[in-house]
Amino acid sequence: MNKISLIIVREYLSRVRKKSFLVMTFLGPILFAALMILPAYFATQSGENNIVDVVDETGIYAKKMKNSSSVTFNYLDTGIEEAQQAFKNNQMKSDALLYIPKTESSRDAKAVLFYEDNQPSIVLQERVKNEINKLLEHTLIRSELGIDPSKIQGINPNVNLTTKNIETGEQSLAALTTGLGFVGGILIYFFIFIFGSQVMRGVLEEKTSRIVEVIVSSIKPFQLMMGKIIGVALVGLTQFLLWVILTFIIITAVNFTNPTLLDPTGDQQKVISEQTSLMPDNVEDKSKEMSFDKDSGFAAIAQGLQSINIPLMLSAFLFYFLFGYLLYGALFAAIGSAVDNEADTQQFMLPITIPLLLAIVMSSFIVQSPGGPVAFWFSIIPFTSPVVMMIRIPFGVPVWEVALSMGLLVLTFLGAVWLAGKIYKTGILMYGKKIDYKELWKWVRYSG
Amino acid sequence: MNILEINGITKDYANHRALDDVSLSIPEKSVFGLLGPNGAGKTTLIRIINQISSMDQGKITFNGEKLRQQHVNRIGYLPEERGLYRKMKVGEMALYLAQLKGLSKAQAMEKLEHWFTKFDIIDWWYRKVEELSKGMQQKIQFIITIIHEPDLLVFDEPFSGFDPINQVMLKEEILKQKERGAAIIFSTHNMASVEEICDNIALIHNSKVILQGEVQALKEEYKANEFEIVLANFNKPIQSLNDHEMKIVSDNSEDGLFKGRLRTTSQLSTNEVIRKLISFGEIRSFREVLPTMNDIFIKNVNEIPKE
CATH class of the missing domain: 3.30.70 (Alpha-Beta Plaits)
Incomplete structure (x- = not known):
């Protein structure tokens, strides 16, 4: 067998057989699946029903507050002292006692929510506040403007805006494209860090255990470094592939055993509308716009997915993952070779971490303006392009920009490997010396 | 015939000259002692012979050919600072390192079995390296140095860290390698061992060769x-x-x-x-x-x- 393939096989097998790899492989999809399934699951579970006793001194709210699956209002005719006494003595079965006293101005409402053991949840507080707000609003509309509030509700406008590609006529789904690009970018970010630092630790392990000198007497240092980087890249790809497959299996299995859970046209839709009714009016309106029509919702997603060009996304992801990792992997290898222990890596890690972090920090801005100059430059500069271009791609990027970005990334990768090779060659045999950037530069110039 | 001819090697580091016009001839089937105080340049020379470091000037021929990358399979190297993959299984690691020296898997397996049996460590084949005692690790280190039956063996301070029993064993095995036909470069401070096993020596001091010759002739000369x-x-x-x-x-x-x-x-x-x-x-x-x-x-x- 070729010597470099020996290195690649060892690096690959020694990592894939580790327990931590197995744990990550199975935990990852479970986490992904949980992220997709659990919210749906919890949404279908009816939450606890809170009973709230109400003492209303104003007469505005009495018997008008709406009960829902989570709150039941129970009106008391007693005064507040009696009610408080009864609440304290646990005579009532209620969870909280709402007291709405009279106020000087008819525009104010200063309600108090008493509780004994469990503080009322934010959701409950919002719900109560909302009910009061709505009822007060209605009262004021009637008394001050002389309009029947039901008339205002009757003219509730219904706006629908869709975006369509002028050439293909395909409907795009902003939320979906954003999400896919974003997930891709974040995955690349994590993969670069996780597997880049694996390369670094591997180099450091060989250096500190001193086995490296035996190995470089059999193979060139550059081959050893590349073998390690490629071996770890294959580990990353394996992990990714297993994640995709396992996540798919889990989701399919859950869907099979509980078909309604992930079906947006089924129960979940009802749950969502129920949930939205908990929100304040303005939020409710927005969420109504965002949620899909019962008939066209699922079809719209399918259509949206078609418009995204999955093969393009996938190949872009693989390209940027691979070359982004290779670029950073080479730098990580150089760092590992330059120091004697993991603590010393910090000073060299910073310049590598900053561009990646910057790409992530800028990501939400880039999503808002995927064609702007910031997005353009960040997706061209090789140190941020793997993450940023991935976020941009679903929005549609001119071919020349992608080509330029990819070309620069490959060139920078070659440059980084050349540089790292020089540092690596000297670094692996250098012990007990405090290394700074000046020293590293010397290593690059004097080829050991 | 000389297995290794070193001609006028010079090596500069940023701040100092590690080797200054070093020329040596290492005859085949003999033990060559490379002596010199710490920092004289011995390890630099050894790394250049092993093509781990490059030289700035000079020429090395191996078996009459210009030294090149393919020759690493004909050279065995035991560095002064030794180490193994602590987390790997002993047998797997030995196989890996033997294959890196150009042996096929089957060849490597056969030879390793022979040596592991000979040194009585075959039971440790499936254990992790870190579970082994220091002495056993050194035996493994020695085995992987000689497993591909190289024409040239380079031992840098081979006795350091070996206990007295293993030192005797090591000395015997080094001499057996010479009998097999290998040339051995032997870098050391241990003068007693030089007299026992070296045929020729070179003394390096301040990056230069200051003395070179057969051990017996030198003794006569310096009496x-x-x-x-x-x-x-x-x-x-x-x-x-x-x-x-x-x-x-x-x-x-x-x-x-x-x-x-x-x-x-x-x-x-x-x-x-x-x-x-x-x-x-x-x-x-x-x-x-x-x-x-x-x-x-x-x-x-x-x-x-x-x-």
Whole structure:
């Protein structure tokens, strides 16, 4: 067998057989699946029903507050002292006692929510506040403007805006494209860090255990470094592939055993509308716009997915993952070779971490303006392009920009490997010396 | 024939010259001792021979060919600082390192089995390296150095860190490698071991070769015409030896016997020395004192002031 393939096989097998790899492989999809399934699951579970006793001194709210699956209002005719006494003595079965006293101005409402053991949840507080707000609003509309509030509700406008590609006529789904690009970018970010630092630790392990000198007497240092980087890249790809497959299996299995859970046209839709009714009016309106029509919702997603060009996304992801990792992997290898222990890596890690972090920090801005100059430059500069271009791609990027970005990334990768090779060659045999950037530069110039 | 010809090698680091016009010839089927104080440049030279470091000037031929990357499969190297993959299984790691030296998996397996059985560590094949004792790790280190039966073996301070029992074993195995036909470069501070196993030596000091040759020839060359004698029934005052082109270097006389060392002050042959001594008394014991490698080492190193 070729010597470099020996290195690649060892690096690959020694990592894939580790327990931590197995744990990550199975935990990852479970986490992904949980992220997709659990919210749906919890949404279908009816939450606890809170009973709230109400003492209303104003007469505005009495018997008008709406009960829902989570709150039941129970009106008391007693005064507040009696009610408080009864609440304290646990005579009532209620969870909280709402007291709405009279106020000087008819525009104010200063309600108090008493509780004994469990503080009322934010959701409950919002719900109560909302009910009061709505009822007060209605009262004021009637008394001050002389309009029947039901008339205002009757003219509730219904706006629908869709975006369509002028050439293909395909409907795009902003939320979906954003999400896919974003997930891709974040995955690349994590993969670069996780597997880049694996390369670094591997180099450091060989250096500190001193086995490296035996190995470089059999193979060139550059081959050893590349073998390690490629071996770890294959580990990353394996992990990714297993994640995709396992996540798919889990989701399919859950869907099979509980078909309604992930079906947006089924129960979940009802749950969502129920949930939205908990929100304040303005939020409710927005969420109504965002949620899909019962008939066209699922079809719209399918259509949206078609418009995204999955093969393009996938190949872009693989390209940027691979070359982004290779670029950073080479730098990580150089760092590992330059120091004697993991603590010393910090000073060299910073310049590598900053561009990646910057790409992530800028990501939400880039999503808002995927064609702007910031997005353009960040997706061209090789140190941020793997993450940023991935976020941009679903929005549609001119071919020349992608080509330029990819070309620069490959060139920078070659440059980084050349540089790292020089540092690596000297670094692996250098012990007990405090290394700074000046020293590293010397290593690059004097080829050991 | 020489397996390795080193011609005028110079190597500069940023702040100093590690090797300065170093030329050496290493004959095949022999043990070559590479001596020198710390920091003399021995490890740099060894790394250049192993193509781990490059040289700035000079030329190396291996078996008559210019030294190149393919030759690494014909060279075995045991570095001074040793280490193994602690988390790997012993057998798997040995197989890996043997294959890196160009053996096929089947060849490597067969040879490793032989050596592991010979050193009685075959039971450890499936254990992790970190579970092994230091002595066992060193045995494995030795095995992977010689497993591909190289033409040239380079041992950098091989005895350091070996316990006395393993040192003896190691010495025997090194000599067996020589019998097999390998040339061995042996870098060390341990002068006693040099006398025992080296055929030739080179002394490197301040980046230069300051002495090179066969061990026996060097001893002859550096002998100080010194003799250790025991005289009995001497009839003249022993001090008068000083008037006969000789000088008493040390005197540990006891029980009416003269016991001590003397040195000739002019070029006297051994026979002439004996003739003169007979005229003084009865020779009980007579031995020519040859310098140890240690003496030669110290003498040469001290003659050249440290830069």
